Amino acid sequence: MRNRSILAVAEHAQGRVKPSGYEVIACALRLESFRQLRVLVVLIGDQPEAPAREIFQRTGLDVIAVQTPGLASYNGEAHRAILTDLIAELDPACLCAAHSSQGADFAPGLAARVGAACITAVERISVDSDCVIFARGASGGKLVAELAATTRLAVITVQPGAFSADVDRRYPQGSIEFRTVNFEPHRSRALGFKPGATCDKGLSEARVIVAAGRGIGKQENLSLVQDLAAAFPRSAIGGSRPVCDMGWLEYKSQIGLTGATVSPQLYIACGISGSAQHVAGIRDAGFVVAINSDPNAAIFNVADLCIVEDLTTFIPTFLAELHRASETPTSKENGR
Ligand SMILES: Cc1cc2nc3c(=O)[nH]c(=O)nc-3n(C[C@H](O)[C@H](O)[C@H](O)COP(=O)(O)OP(=O)(O)OC[C@H]3O[C@@H](n4cnc5c(N)ncnc54)[C@H](O)[C@@H]3O)c2cc1C
Secondary structure, rough: OOOOEEEEEEEEEEEEEHHHHHHHHHHHHHHHOOOOOEEEEEEEEEEOOOHHHHHHHHHOOOOEEEOOOOOOOOOHHHHHHHHHHHHHHHHEEEEEEEEOOHHHHHHHHHHHHHEEEEEEEOEEEEOOOOOOEEEEEHHHHHHEEEEEEOOOOOOEEEOOOOOOOOOOOOOOOOEEEEOOOOOOOOOOOOOOOOOOOOOOOOHHOEEEEEOOOOOOOOHHHHHHHHHHHHHHOOEEEEEOOOOOOOOOOOHEEOOOOOOEOOOOOEEEEOOOOOOHHHHHHOOOOOEEEEEEEOOOHHHHHOEEEEEEEOOHHHHHHHHHHHHHHHOOOOOOOOOO
16 A cells, blocks of 8 residues: 655745745655655646756655646635645645745635644644644744644644755655646636835844834833944844834834844844744844843743843843943053
8 A cells, every 4th residue: 555645835936946845845754754654745836847856856755746827826726726636636644835925825725625634833743652743832932832633634834944944865766747737716816926015124234133022012112122222333123023013113124934034143132022933033143132021931942141121121221331331441541
């Protein structure tokens, strides 16, 4: 009997596989290591040939490239219809997709359609007594929810950054199967893309980023964050999503999954809880300092320096101390 498969739906654009595609494949390979399963990569789009060859050459995995003539842009209806047919044909044990705007769009509807469990934003996978456990962040990252599917098929979406995209070549003999599906969407059609609010160039070039979270309490307290940033050369100000949603900062300052990904040498998180969605944007930061009044805040799990203080008292005290230290003449300057 043939092993059941894990379908890894890899996103691609401009003839290249997106990094999230390899993260999804890495997640599928992790699942494969627990069970007698085989990974099958699925690509959907009007030009899937080049990315299919890229995956085949890099991993040696089996690939199914479904060409959808005329559908240049992603279409959720098409994805759901094509994957429903593939699931009926292949009876996979799991379907993995990126937790991206695409995956988050088609995965829940697909799962409902085929009667599968849907587990989103998966960050870790483990096995306990033959049961595969999917872990994801909950309560803004304060808790880790562990879930197991009780259905024959599980549809999961993979949290960006949770699995390394460095997938090594593993299989010597894969195959690429090309299929063509003519699909005419009835319910929605893509009208095109418009440039969004661009990431603040200051964020991408800053050596130090001071970021404000909801914990700053009120918009006026942004001045504390601004004063702290001013203490460092080549610094910029960023924020968590609620701070941008409330209009305290512009969206171009948002850091995280749906905002900017930043890589400063020093990142100072002020009143930020440390949700997985925020932390996704600071994985490449050098040294992370977190100021938070809650000693159990999840941000402390990723911080190099944890300051459990009320930021409204800590920042002014710190700046006053810094000011005092810079004004105190050194013994050399005193001529002693
Ligand atoms: C699909 C999706 C995408 C998302 N994308 C993003 C994203 O890109 N970026 C992002 O940031 N979020 C994103 N979010 C939202 C995310 O889940 C969190 O809700 C958000 O990051 C929480 O922001 P926060 O930490 O500022 O606020 P909160 O979670 O409310 O945390 C505030 C923190 O401040 C602390 N605090 C309170 N008062 C003080 C004080 N006086 N001194 C010190 N500390 C204090 C509290 O202890 C708490 O830890 C996304 C969510 C979803 C569902």
